[in-house]
Amino acid sequence: MNGTPVALHLPPEALQYLEHVRVEKRLAARTLTLYTLDLQRLAAMAAGVDLPLLRLTSAHIRRFVAQMHAGGRSGRGIALILSGWRGFYTWAARQGLVPHNPVQDVRAPKAPKPLPKALPVDEAVRLSEHQETGADPWLEARDAAIVELLYGCGLRVGELVGLDVAPSPAAHQQGRGWVDLQAGEAHVFGKGSKRRSVPVGRAAAAAL
Structure with a gap:
């Protein structure tokens, strides 16, 4: 050849x-x-x-x-x-040399997914204290609550955006999570629709 x-x-x-x-x-x-x-x-x-x-x-x-x-x-x-x-x-x-392809349905092992890196404490503090001069106060309050919940409660973004601000029948029926400020807990639905409870600290409760 x-x-x-x-x-x-x-x-x-x-x-x-x-x-x-x-x-x-x-x-x-x-x-x-x-x-x-x-x-x-x-x-x-x-x-x-x-x-x-x-x-x-x-x-x-x-x-x-x-x-x-x-x-x-x-x-x-x-x-x-x-x-x-x-x-x-x-x-x-x-070419008619084999009746079928023996490799057709064989797959390689999946590569392990690296764990996400946690945000260092000093960077998390700077993020939580960041303010935009002249920004809408409502948006500033919303963003502060998002940061406090994400970092303080260890939530995934998908869990955070699925939270209601209070328990309700609709939250249960629609498979959504909710925040129970009186109990100091957030009930979130993670992967596989599994529910878990996480503590809500004072900073996150105050931001909410």
Whole structure:
């Protein structure tokens, strides 16, 4: 294959696929190298279970995904590898070499979501004390109450905007939260419509 990276230990069908994508898709040399490396990885794993590429099933692909994940490869990296494998089997299915694509319904592990960073105390104080000269006093009061509730009660923005200022039958029926100033609590609905109660401090109560 002229211009194609050396593809060691690959079966004929994999070499045919690489030639196909090189000619039909006119891939850049770097991209073609990545395709080749992905297929070499797949061929090595297939050899580990003593099966040719065209005999692998979805169960084998899922096992390979688990092995890569346990080896420290990221979910994003695995997703890119699966994309390369999926393309090969899509081509193989069109050629009548496999009855279906074993990678079609296999997904990479989800990447962990980083926890949000808390606002430092000194910045929170500056935010709560910030005032706009000449601003509407009502809006200033509203914004102060928002900041005090968010920071003082540890609320998410979605929980805050779903709060009523007092308990009511409508709040219960519509799945909204409410503030009970007499009890010093805010009843909020979070993720999964789960209700939780959080204390409302004196600063937040005064701002409200």
